[in-house]
Amino acid sequence: MRAPYRIGLLGLGHVGGALARRLIEDGERVASAAGRPIILDAIAVARPQGRTAPASLVPADALLKRPHLDAIVELIGGIDPALTYICSALQSGLEVITANKQLIAARGPALAQLGPLRFEASVASAIPIVETLAETLAADRINSLMGILNGTTNSILDAMAAGADYADALADAQRCGLAEADPSADVDAHDPAAKLAILGMLGFRRRIEPSQIERVGIRGLDQRQLVAARERGFVVKLIAAASMTGPGIEADVRPRLIPDDAPLARVAGAMNAISVDAAYAGTLVLQGPGAGPDAAASAVLADLIRAARGTPASAGALLASLADQPVATITPLGLQTPFPAVP
Template sequence: MPAKFRVGLIGLGHVGGVVARRLTEGPSISEAAGRPVVLVGVAVARPQGRTAPAPLVSADALMADKSLDALIEVAGGLEPARSLLERGLSRGLQVITANKQVIAAHGPALARLGRLRFEASVASAVPIVETLADDLAADTITGISGILNGTTNMLLEAMAGGREFGTALAEAQAAGLAEADPSADVDAHDPAAKLAILVMLAFHRRIDVAAIPRVGIRGITSQELSAARGRGRVIKLIAAARAVASGIEADVRPRSLPTAEPLSRVGGALNGIRVDAQAAGPLFFQGAGAGPEAAASAVIADLIRAARDAPAMAGAALARLAGAPLTPVGSWPPGEPFPSVP
């Protein structure tokens, strides 16, 4: 029988809970991996009163387990997540994370240390990360654009139906579809971090996520959305980037799209990403970009690749950027359509 692949999990929130359940509910993951995949411990900050399908331990105790083959981090935030990922990579573990903040800010430096996988960090279950790093590795990407935040997409749809921003947000918060502090979403910080990751993979340039210009959706009114619809257009929060001679042009801002543009038809909390490539032409990806099940699906896909000992292509792409100078980022002219809009 093939050797067991022993996994430690950091974080038992919404995503971590689904990952833990799926790792212990049946043999399907082990069958896909071709070897037994075993969850040996779960690290949480406050284990009192918590239950899990594996022993609850401190992060230090989990990191001290010499039997581990892989580490999954779904706790979120910059620290201690970054430090724990660094420790895991430095001791030779295969490391999987859904943490967009850490990857956007420290991905290249971490990836240089070992095998780092992060499919869930952008658009959750939409398979864009490894696609850019592997399937499109021989192509030249000319532009990338997308709806990378399901919460704001859902809010804009509600506002197009007549609700004002505050009302739509309150209803989404009451339904558990928006955070109590929605600033990461509505002020475009979340999609900016995801765009920074896509830029590194698509254009092989290291950028500072803080340099990406961003405009959120707080200032949009239902009247503006209705007026756009009357002109046959739809307003969406779009993250877009392209490589230019001076560096990278990128931003996140509401844009008015024609209804012929596929991104205009991405509904609800879905994510959509358009990749323009020289050989492949325009490619469009759409799917569940948020929610525990979607994120857990991407995490487990990375885990299966790790258990198969498959190359970490996206991590290798970021590792090549470690130590590279930051590329200047300029704003995409607001009135100029990005390449995916005719």
């Protein structure tokens, strides 16, 4: 077996903890899949005092300078200081694996020019949509993408359709850990817009600025709208959708009416689903857990195994190829979309 693949971990929250457990408890299985052991060498956390950890706790700056590392796994989220750490790691010759959708959507092409960047966990957690677009469908032509990319709002909408009002459904989601204390990233559709930008760049091979994607969240929905939709044979889902329209791209995120016999209508709770319409492969629908520490850690580990095997970071290379492109013109979806917006 080859020499161990050594990693440094930035962040030991829920996802980082789940990843560390997998590396320790399933070490033999991971080594067999990767062709070499994957060793968690050190961890950087914001407040190390009193923390117990499965590897040495060091400051982030020290982690990035640690000898013999092969890769950095960034799981702290947000733009700063994650951007600084990732730039430093890539410029030092390390691979980077991240789940940071906000950073990949905003800076992915520029970062990927610096070195091997992997980000399967940035969209839809355990669903391998990044690999599917970058590898499986690399020679195909993607016509459109549509899906449910936020489990928090999907759970809230399910509760509202069952009779809860928005405030109660949100409070329940917060109590069970699905929604943050500040839920704006989810309920105002920033989160699915960032994910849609990443998928659009991979699928359409065009540089997309997430702020150009029109967003309509779920704050303004009334529970009575969802009940009325159900009585008419529809369910309301927060749909992220994009399609190629010649030189431009149509894309938006908004609540839409889905016929109750459509596949997306049956996506419940925190599940995610993505429908990809490809010129040659046809319509593919990928569905699975879109949230949760174990699901996200599974996607991070898949990237780690590919890195340890020496598999090229194809999704990162694709983003890097877009860095010098002008930003694509984005307009909201036209009338041809199969699912109307909620009136």
